[in-house]
Amino acid sequence: MKNKIWIIGLSIIFMICIVSVMFLNKSSDDPFPTIPQTAKAGDLIHKKKLTYSYGKNEYDAEYGILIVPENRSKLDSKLIGIPVVKVNAVNESPLAPIFILEGGPGNSNMQLQGPEELLLSHDMVLVGYRGMDGSTNLRSKKLENALRADDLLSEEGLSQIENITKEVIRDYQAQGIDLSGYSPFEVVHDLDAARRALGYDKINLYSVSYGTRLAQYYDKYFSEHIQYAALLGINPPGAFMWEPDVMDSVLEQYETLWKAETSHSKTDKSLIQMMDTAFDDAPDRWLFFNINKDKIRVASFFLLMETETSPYVFDAYQAAANGDYSGFAALTLACDWLLPTASNWGDMLAKGVMDYDKSRNYRKIETDAHTIGSPVSKLLFGGFAQSWPKYPVAEELKHVHPSSTRTLLINGNLDMSTPAVNAENDLIPHLSNATYIKLHHMGHTVTEAQPQAMERLLTSFYRTGIADDSLFMEETFSFHSKFNITTIVKTIVFLLFCIPIMIIIAIYFIMKKIRSKQNFIFDLLAKNLFLL
Numbered sequence: 184m185k186n187k188i189w190i191i192g193l194s195i196i197f198m199i200c201i202v203s204v205m206f207l208n209k210s211s212d213d214p215f216p217t218i219p220q221t222a223k224a225g226d227l228i229h230k231k232k233l234t235y236s237y238g239k240n241e242y243d244a245e246y247g248i249l250i251v252p253e254n255r256s257k258l259d260s261k262l263i264g265i266p267v268v269k270v271n272a273v274n275e276s277p278l279a280p281i282f283i284l285e286g287g288p289g290n291s292n293m294q295l296q297g298p299e300e301l302l303l304s305h306d307m308v309l310v311g312y313r314g315m316d317g318s319t320n321l322r323s324k325k326l327e328n329a330l331r332a333d334d335l336l337s338e339e340g341l342s343q344i345e346n347i348t349k350e351v352i353r354d355y356q357a358q359g360i361d362l363s364g365y366s367p368f369e370v371v372h373d374l375d376a377a378r379r380a381l382g383y384d385k386i387n388l389y390s391v392s393y394g395t396r397l398a399q400y401y402d403k404y405f406s407e408h409i410q411y412a413a414l415l416g417i418n419p420p421g422a423f424m425w426e427p428d429v430m431d432s433v434l435e436q437y438e439t440l441w442k443a444e445t446s447h448s449k450t451d452k453s454l455i456q457m458m459d460t461a462f463d464d465a466p467d468r469w470l471f472f473n474i475n476k477d478k479i480r481v482a483s484f485f486l487l488m489e490t491e492t493s494p495y496v497f498d499a500y501q502a503a504a505n506g507d508y509s510g511f512a513a514l515t516l517a518c519d520w521l522l523p524t525a526s527n528w529g530d531m532l533a534k535g536v537m538d539y540d541k542s543r544n545y546r547k548i549e550t551d552a553h554t555i556g557s558p559v560s561k562l563l564f565g566g567f568a569q570s571w572p573k574y575p576v577a578e579e580l581k582h583v584h585p586s587s588t589r590t591l592l593i594n595g596n597l598d599m600s601t602p603a604v605n606a607e608n609d610l611i612p613h614l615s616n617a618t619y620i621k622l623h624h625m626g627h628t629v630t631e632a633q634p635q636a637m638e639r640l641l642t643s644f645y646r647t648g649i650a651d652d653s654l655f656m657e658e659t660f661s662f663h664s665k666f667n668i669t670t671i672v673k674t675i676v677f678l679l680f681c682i683p684i685m686i687i688i689a690i691y692f693i694m695k696k697i698r699s700k701q702n703f704i705f706d707l708l709a710k711n712l713f714l715l
Contacts (some may be wrong), residue, residue, distance in 0.1 A: 200387055215318045218264050226250040227380040235270045238299040244270045247675070248698065249380055251373050253319070254364035261359075264318040266293060266311040267377050268382065273303045279410045280306035281387045281645065282374060284394030285317060286416070286535035289526030291316050297389050297630065298638035303386070305645060314365040314530040321529030323351045326567070330523040334478040336561055341546055343596040345492035347526065351529065352570065363574040365533035373400045378408060387645050388412040392601055396420070399610075403584050411648055413591045413641060415562070416598060416627050417606035419583055423538035425560045427553040429602050430484075434458075434554055436597060437493070440624075440660055452504070454497070458554050461503040461511075469512040478518035480558040485525070486517075487555070487599040489626040494664040500676060502669045513672040528567070536568050537576045543568075583613045589648045590617040593642075594626030597660070618650050624658035632658055 216229055227247040235244035249267045252260040269280075281301060285292040292312045301307060314321045329347045334340035355362055374397070378386055387410050390398035395414040403408060434455055441454035452460070465474055479499075486492040499510025545565035548557050592611065594603040603621055611619055620640075622629050630637050636654035641652035 189252055194497075196291075215264060215553075216248060218262055218318060222262060224250055224252050225260060225376055225380060227377075228264075235268065235295070237270065237295050238303065240299070242273070242302060244268055247380075248317075249373065249377050251313070251369075251376055252364070253313075253342050254361050254687050255369060255372060256363075257361075260361070260364065263313060265373055266309075266312060267378075267380070268293065269381060270295065270302060270307045270308040272306050277306055278304045278646065278651045279385045280308050280381075280383055280389050281389050281418065282308045282310065282378070283353065284374075284388060284390035284397045285312075286392030286394055287312065287526070287531070288393050289315065289528060289531035290393075292394075296391060298634065298641055300638050301389075301640050304642075307378065308381065308386075309691055312370060312530070314533050315527050319360060319365075320527070321360070321533055322527045323354065323529045325351050325354070326528040326532075327523035329567075330528070331519060333473075333475065335475075336476075336512065336558060336565075338546060340477075341561075341566040341569070343563070345569040348532075348567050348570045352572065362533060362572055365530070366574070366576075367397055367400055367534055367537060368577065368580060370534070371397055371404060374401055375405050375408070378405075384522070385410040388414075389641075390414050391630075392416040393418055395601075396422075399583070399586075400580060400585050401471060402588050402590075403579060404607065406586065406588050409588050410590050411591070411645055413593070413644060415593045415629055416601040417592055417594055417603075418611060419605055419610040420581055421609070422601065422605050423482075423535045423560075424540075424552045424564065425557045427549065427555075427557045429604060430555050430557060430599060431553055431604055432453075432604060433487070433573050433597060433599050434478045434522050437497075441497075442664065444512055444662060455554050458497075458500045461500040462583070464506075465503060465508055465511060469508045469578075472512035473515050474508055474511045475515045475518070477558065478522075479514045480555060481522060481562065482514040482518040483555055484559055484599065485522075486514075487626075490595070490597055490624060490658075490660055491626070493597070493626065494662050495601075495668040497662050498664065498667040498669060502667075507669055509672045513668050516672075518564045532563070532567050532571050535563060536571050536573065537580065539564055539568050539571075539573060541573065583610050587615045587617070591644050592617055592619045593622065593629055593640075593649050595622050595627065595629050597625060598627045598629075600627040620652055620655075622655065622658070624660040 186465050219228065222228055227249055230245065230247040233244050234241045234248050245268070247267050248264040250262050251265055253263045254260040282299070283292065283296050285294065286297060293309050293316055295307055295309065311317045313319065325347055329344050332340060352362070356372065386408055388398045388401065390413065395416065396418045398414055399419070402412060437456045462476055465476070467474055483496045486496045499514055502508070502510045530609065545561060548561045548565065592606060594606055596603050611617060625632055633655060636652070639654045640650050640652050643649060
C-alpha cells in the first residue's frame with residue numbers, strides 16, 4: 184500500500200510538471216492600474232519609492248504613472264497611463280538628468296541604457312512608450328501569427344497579411360483604441376509631460392536607433408529644454424524604409440573585408456557574387472527542415488545588423504554555394520521562431536507607418552535584383568501597412584530640421600539597421616553644433632564592444648559637452664565565428680535524433696524490469712508517458 188501511495192504521489196508531481204511547462208509562457212505581470220476618474224492630463228499618480236537594480240548595484244528610484252491624453256488633437260480624448268521611473272543619482276547635487284529613448288518601434292522603454300557610471304552624477308529617467316508600455320498595449324497575436332506563414336513576400340502572401348491587418352484594426356477599434364494617437368509626435372510630447380511632472384528644466388537625451396528619431400523630434404518642439412543629446416545608431420526621417428541600394432552599400436564594405444582576409448583572397452568569387460549565386464540550386468528542404476528564400480532574406484537582414492551575428496549569415500551562404508544547405512534551413516527556422524515575437528508589431532506599425540509614401544508601390548521592391556534587398560520594408564509597407572490607417576503626418580516631421588543643439592552622433596560603419604550613410608547625407612549637414620563619430624567594424628549596437636571607451640565618451644560629453652573618444656581602438660572583424668551556423672544546426676539535428684532514442688531505450692528497459700515485479704507501476708507510468 185505504501186508503495187502504491189508513493190508511486191501515485193510521484194505521478195501527481197510528474198503531471199504538475201507537465202502542466203507547468205504548458206504555461207511557462209503565460210505572463211505573470213500584474214495588470215496596469217486603472218486610471219481614476221479624478222485624474223487629469225499631466226498628473227503623476229500612484230507614486231512610490233523602489234530599488235532599481237542596474238549592473239551590479241542597486242539604486243534608489245521613484246515610480247509613478249503619468250496621465251496623458253490618448254490623442255492631443257482631440258479635446259474629448261480619453262486619458263491613458265504611461266509608467267515613469269526616475270533612478271536617482273548617487274551624488275547629492277546631480278547634473279542635468281538623462282532621459283532614455285530606446286530603439287524600436289515595438290520595444291519597451293523601461294530598461295536603463297548606457298554606462299552605469301552615468302548614475303553617479305545624473306538622475307536617469309525612463310518614460311514608457313505608449314502602445315507598448317502602460318495602459319494600452321498594441322501587441323496582437325494575429326499579427327504575430329501572420330509572420331509564421333510559409334509565404335511572406337509574394338503577392339499572395341502580402342495580400343493575406345493585408346487582410347489579417349484589417350482584422351486587427353477592427354479588433355483595436357472594438358477595444359476603443361484611437362490608433363491616430365499612437366504616433367512619434369505623441370511620444371515626444373509624453374516625454375516633455377514627464378519632464379514637467381518631475382520638475383526638470385534642462386534635460387539630456389540618450390537615444391538609440393528609433394529613439395534617435397524621437398530625439399530629433401523632441402529637439403524640433405522642445406529644443407530649449409535640451410542641454411546635450413546623444414544619438415547612437417541614427418535614424419533620420421524617412422529611414423524606416425530600408426532602401427535596397429543602401430543595404431547593398433553596407434555589404435560592399437563587408438566585401439572589402441572579405442577580400443582582405445587571407446583565406447578569401449585567392450577565391451574566384453567575391454563575397455557578393457557568392458551570396459548572389461547561393462540560391463541557384465537550393466532545394467526546398469534540407470532533411471526534414473524547410474528552406475524558404477524569403478525567410479532566409481528576412482533572417483539575414485536582422486542578423487546583419489550586428490557584427491557579432493553577421494558571420495552566421497556569411498557562413499550559411501558560403502556553405503550553400505558549396506552545396507551544404509543546412510545553414511539556409513537554420514536561417515528559415517530562425518525567421519519562424521524569432522520574427523513573430525521579436526517586436527510588438529502593432530506598435531511598430533503605429534509608429535513606422537509615418538514613413539509610408541503613398542506614391543510608391545512597395546510590392547514592386549525588387550529582392551532578386553539585390554543581394555539582400557529590402558525584405559523587411561517589403562513586408563511592412565507592402566503587406567501590413569497597406570491596410571493600416573494613414574493618418575496625416577505634420578510636414579515638419581517628414582523632413583530634417585536645422586538644429587544648433589549640442590549633439591553627439593555615433594554610428595557603426597557596418598550597421599545594416601541604421602546605415603551610417605543615412606546620417607551622413609540626410610542629417611549631419613543640418614546640425615551646426617554636432618560631433619560625429621563613426622566606429623569602424625561595428626554594427627548597430629555600438630555600446631558593448633568597448634565599454635570603457637564608451638563610458639569615457641558619454642560621461643565626458645554629458646559633463647562638459649565635449650566627447651572624449653581617446654580610449655577607442657579600431658575593432659577587428661572576422662568572418663570566422665567560434666561556432667559556425669552549419670555546425671550548430673547539424674549538432675541540434677544529431678541531438679534531436681539521439682536523445683529521444685536513448686530515452687526511449689532507457690524507459691523500455693526500466694519498464695521491462697519494473698513490469699516483471701509490479702504491473703501496477705508499469706501501467707501508471709505508461710499512462711503518464713503517453714500523456715507527456
